[in-house]
Amino acid sequence: MQDFLSSLVSVAFHGLAYGMILYVISVGLSVTMGLMGFVNLAHGVFAMAGGYIMLSAMNGLGVPFPLALVAAFIAVALASMVLERLLYARLYTAGELEQVLFTIGLIFMSVAVARLVYGTLPQPVHLPDYLKGQLRFLGREFPTYRVFLIVFSISIVGLLWFGVERTRWGAMVRAAVDYRAMAQSVGINTSRLFTLTFALGSGLAALGGALGAEIIAIQPTYPFEHLVFFLIVVAVGGLGSLRGPFVAALLIGVADTACKYWVPEFGAFFIFFATIAVLLWRPEGLFGRAA
Amino acid sequence: MTHAGGYIADSRTRAIEWLPWVLAVLCYFIAPSYLPLGSYVLTMIIFALSLDLILGYGGIITLGHSAYFGTGAYAAGLLAVHLTGEPLLGLLAGTLAAGLLGLITGIIILRTRGLALLMLTLAITSLCFEVANKATTWTGGVDGLGGFTVQPILGLFKFDFFGKTAYLYCLAALFVCWWLVRRLVYSPFGASLTGVRENNVRMHAVGAPVYQRLVISYTISAALAGLAGALLTQTTQFVGLKVLSFELSGELMVMLILGGVGRIYGAFVGPLVYLVAQDYLAKQFPEYWYFGIGMMLVLVVMFARGGILGIIDTGLARLRRKPA
Amino acid sequence: MSAAMETRNLCKSFGALTVADQINFRLDPGARHALIGPNGAGKTTFVNMLTGRLAPTSGQILIGGEDITALGQAARVKRGLGRTFQINTLFPNVSVVDNVAFAVAEREGVAWRMFRPASVYRHVLDESMALLDTLGLADDARLAVAGLPYGKQRLVEIAIALGLRPSVLLLDEPAAGVPTLESHRILEVLDALPKDIAILIIEHDMDVVFRFAQRITVLTQGAVLVEGTPAEIAADHHVREVYLGERHV
Numbered sequence: 135m136q137d138f139l140s141s142l143v144s145v146a147f148h149g150l151a152y153g154m155i156l157y158v159i160s161v162g163l164s165v166t167m168g169l170m171g172f173v174n175l176a177h178g179v180f181a182m183a184g185g186y187i188m189l190s191a192m193n194g195l196g197v198p199f200p201l202a203l204v205a206a207f208i209a210v211a212l213a214s215m216v217l218e219r220l221l222y223a224r225l226y227t228a229g230e231l232e233q234v235l236f237t238i239g240l241i242f243m244s245v246a247v248a249r250l251v252y253g254t255l256p257q258p259v260h261l262p263d264y265l266k267g268q269l270r271f272l273g274r275e276f277p278t279y280r281v282f283l284i285v286f287s288i289s290i291v292g293l294l295w296f297g298v299e300r301t302r303w304g305a306m307v308r309a310a311v312d313y314r315a316m317a318q319s320v321g322i323n324t325s326r327l328f329t330l331t332f333a334l335g336s337g338l339a340a341l342g343g344a345l346g347a348e349i350i351a352i353q354p355t356y357p358f359e360h361l362v363f364f365l366i367v368v369a370v371g372g373l374g375s376l377r378g379p380f381v382a383a384l385l386i387g388v389a390d391t392a393c394k395y396w397v398p399e400f401g402a403f404f405i406f407f408a409t410i411a412v413l414l415w416r417p418e419g420l421f422g423r424a425a
Numbered sequence: 426m427t428h429a430g431g432y433i434a435d436s437r438t439r440a441i442e443w444l445p446w447v448l449a450v451l452c453y454f455i456a457p458s459y460l461p462l463g464s465y466v467l468t469m470i471i472f473a474l475s476l477d478l479i480l481g482y483g484g485i486i487t488l489g490h491s492a493y494f495g496t497g498a499y500a501a502g503l504l505a506v507h508l509t510g511e512p513l514l515g516l517l518a519g520t521l522a523a524g525l526l527g528l529i530t531g532i533i534i535l536r537t538r539g540l541a542l543l544m545l546t547l548a549i550t551s552l553c554f555e556v557a558n559k560a561t562t563w564t565g566g567v568d569g570l571g572g573f574t575v576q577p578i579l580g581l582f583k584f585d586f587f588g589k590t591a592y593l594y595c596l597a598a599l600f601v602c603w604w605l606v607r608r609l610v611y612s613p614f615g616a617s618l619t620g621v622r623e624n625n626v627r628m629h630a631v632g633a634p635v636y637q638r639l640v641i642s643y644t645i646s647a648a649l650a651g652l653a654g655a656l657l658t659q660t661t662q663f664v665g666l667k668v669l670s671f672e673l674s675g676e677l678m679v680m681l682i683l684g685g686v687g688r689i690y691g692a693f694v695g696p697l698v699y700l701v702a703q704d705y706l707a708k709q710f711p712e713y714w715y716f717g718i719g720m721m722l723v724l725v726v727m728f729a730r731g732g733i734l735g736i737i738d739t740g741l742a743r744l745r746r747k748p749a
Numbered sequence: 750m751s752a753a754m755e756t757r758n759l760c761k762s763f764g765a766l767t768v769a770d771q772i773n774f775r776l777d778p779g780a781r782h783a784l785i786g787p788n789g790a791g792k793t794t795f796v797n798m799l800t801g802r803l804a805p806t807s808g809q810i811l812i813g814g815e816d817i818t819a820l821g822q823a824a825r826v827k828r829g830l831g832r833t834f835q836i837n838t839l840f841p842n843v844s845v846v847d848n849v850a851f852a853v854a855e856r857e858g859v860a861w862r863m864f865r866p867a868s869v870y871r872h873v874l875d876e877s878m879a880l881l882d883t884l885g886l887a888d889d890a891r892l893a894v895a896g897l898p899y900g901k902q903r904l905v906e907i908a909i910a911l912g913l914r915p916s917v918l919l920l921d922e923p924a925a926g927v928p929t930l931e932s933h934r935i936l937e938v939l940d941a942l943p944k945d946i947a948i949l950i951i952e953h954d955m956d957v958v959f960r961f962a963q964r965i966t967v968l969t970q971g972a973v974l975v976e977g978t979p980a981e982i983a984a985d986h987h988v989r990e991v992y993l994g995e996r997h998v
Contacts, residue, residue, distance in 0.1 A: 167540070173540065221723070225726070231686075235725070236727075238675045238719075239722030239726065240719065241719070242718050242719025243715075243720055243723070244719075245715065246712045246715035247716065361671070362547050362548065366544070369540055399559055400559060401555050403556065403559070406548045409548045410549065410552070413544060413545055414534075417541035418541070430867065432847055432867045432870070433846055433874065433890075434868055436868055609863055611866040611867060611868075612866060613854050613859050613860045613867045614860065614862060617861075623841060623842060624839065627839065630800065631826060631852040631912075632822070632827055632855045632913065633823065633851075633855050634823050635823075638861075
């Protein structure tokens with residue numbers, strides 16, 4: 135019994151950490167898909183880029199961990215702004231097929247670049263000394279880094295939710311998600327709003343990718359391998375919503391960890407099965423708006 | 426109008442439509458060292474045809490067509506390993522298995538639209554991939570399934586090392602598939618698919634059983650994809666996880682878009698150009714090739730949505746407009 | 750004589766918002782009936798319930814005396830219901846004749862056939878061409894609909910519905926968006942529609958309404974305000990209030 139409880143706590147903890155990372159990465163996708171109606175399959179590229187930038191800075195240039203995180207966030211946010219203005223913006227009115235194809239093309243390009251520059255093996259992650267080791271808590275040992283991950287992610291999430299609820303930017307995003315055409319006629323500069331929100335979403339993805347490098351390995355196949363999980367978080371949570379994907383990410387994080395621990399021969403089978411079930415029952419997602 | 430079919434279309438086979446077959450037969454005689462690549466191209470053309478049916482004609486965007494390709498591939502492989510290496514039975518097994526999966530999944534997912542539908546197609550293929558990945562006793566997991574032999578076709582035509590039999594086998598299969606797809610496209614059913622794609626709402630308003638039509642075409646499309654998968658297993662005598670991957674679905678989309686969606690021969694041109702180019706360029710610079718493909722996709726979407734055939738169309742139209 | 754189409758106590762609410770309130774409506778065979786009302790009165794909602802796009806909260810809908818409330822769109826079309834849309838809902842990259850042929854083929858039960866080429870079913874093509882001819886569109890038959898001027902597209906919109914040989918035809922603002930220069934064509938077509946079809950037309954343009962309709966139903970805030978002949982409606986002071994905001998005549 136003790137053993138079972140112990141593994142339960144362990145699964146919950148690690149599931150929570152994984153779920154938080156999934157959320158930080160995917161929340162940007164939810165907002166931009168809800169805001170711009172754009173199917174951005176290449177979202178995982180931003181997460182991967184964040185991971186590579188942070189790890190190159192730390193491993194190659196000896197940049198300290200906090201600085202490397204910030205660098206990853208800013209670099210990817212800026213780069214995504216350029217991408218959005220130059221390429222994405224042209225396709226907002228295009229059909230779903232065009233958007234799917236375009237973003238698949240972006241994935242191909244970035245996977246190739248990643249392989250060229252970094253090779254095919256996963257990047258080694260060297261945590262800073264003060265985040266290594268274990269923490270004693272409630273009579274158990276938890277990896278320090280994962281605790282940090284959870285705490286840090288919660289604070290980012292809190293900041294994000296506060297920003298969307300309280301700031302003018304947040305109000306504009308919520309208005310534009312609800313009624314795109316109305317928002318424009320009320321004088322909201324939707325193109326600037328899109329660019330800014332896209333940059334924020336991509337930056338967050340980069341942050342998530344960098345923070346989670348220990349859980350989700352940074353390697354060239356990243357955007358292909360994990361796209362399905364980011365999409366599941368968004369689709370099951372509900373497009374354009376903030377809380378929905380949060381719940382979905384935690385559920386997936388814990389469920390995936392539980393399955394890998396207790397029924398490894400099934401792997402992610404149940405996640406996919408559950409996703410299919412949920413989407414059939416509620417195609418707009420658990421917290422999404424019914425069409 | 427690029428899409429073939431409809432009530433005023435001339436459905437007789439035009440002379441130029443025999444060109445692919447002439448080229449294919451020529452290739453057999455003048456380029457014998459390329460026959461294994463040729464077999465792969467022919468297989469992928471069948472796969473692309475199956476996707477074009479549901480995507481170009483039905484208007485259903487799917488990220489998971491490899492689920493059916495892979496199901497057919499593994500079905501044929503498993504049959505060869507456990508029961509018999511008789512190739513035509515293997516083809517049948519692959520086609521039926523994939524068709525059945527297509528029917529079941531189609532019934533389930535075609536009630537949804539938009540992101541939910543896209544997500545479901547990806548989830549299904551991910552599910553199949555995961556099953557194949559974990560059920561190692563059946564599928565060999567990451568190592569794949571091999572070591573089975575394919576018996577001579579009809580007991581007469583043995584699979585040789587040069588790939589000659591395989592090539593003609595694939596060519597015959599493609600001919601049958603092409604004939605079927607062409608019939609379908611020009612039929613009233615095919616016309617109604619065009620209607621569903623062009624305006625789903627209006628098709629409902631004229632009394633068309635839209636859902637039923639989509640499920641039927643999805644099932645046929647899946648069966649064809651399964652046939653292609655079975656063909657691949659038999660001609661390479663191996664099945665690996667790649668046949669179920671999202672990456673393969675993506676690659677197939679690239680090939681189809683490259684050739685031109687919604688026009689039967691786009692499915693011929695696309696895979697041919699893509700795979701031949703890949704054979705030349707990718708060996709030397711695989712990453713540059715991958716990068717180039719990605720960039721080409723981006724450029725095609727931005728500037729040349731009709732693919733190669735679309736560019737040819739525009740070029741021809743311009744030529745015709747010029748005074749003599 | 751049973752009505753061509755009828756609704757009994759038809760209601761629709763979205764939560765606390767009632768958009769259709771106990772609508773009792775009757776369309777006689779061969780009728781020329783107009784449905785008018787200010788914006789937001791619930792006219793389109795009503796039509797969507799009639800065609801089956803929207804399910805009512807309560808009440809019944811009947812065609813030719815048969816209760817069709819539970820039936821889907823395709824089944825209602827089979828029972829003789831046809832409609833046009835306020836905004837052109839056509840098959841843009843398809844030829845004009847094919848646009849109509851899709852409807853004719855569905856009605857003829859030909860559309861599911863997968864083997865022989867569509868062009869073999871000559872009767873579908875012939876009927877579609879004949880229909881286009883009566884609407885003056887025969888010369889444009891082979892052109893893609895997307896390339897046609899808006900007025901002609903509006904005619905194709907009607908042609909598709911006529912291809913279903915409906916016994917009840919719902920026209921949703923047929924002249925909407927058509928430049929005045931071209932709208933006479935549409936009016937001519939409306940005048941020439943077969944007398945045995947029961948027609949319900951939603952319109953804002955009062956000239957069209959008074960020229961065309963033999964009976965008028967006025968809808969406001971989801972409920973029937975009044976129903977009668979054009980003369981009765983024109984004289985009704987409730988209607989004037991609703992449309993012109995007049996209190997005293």
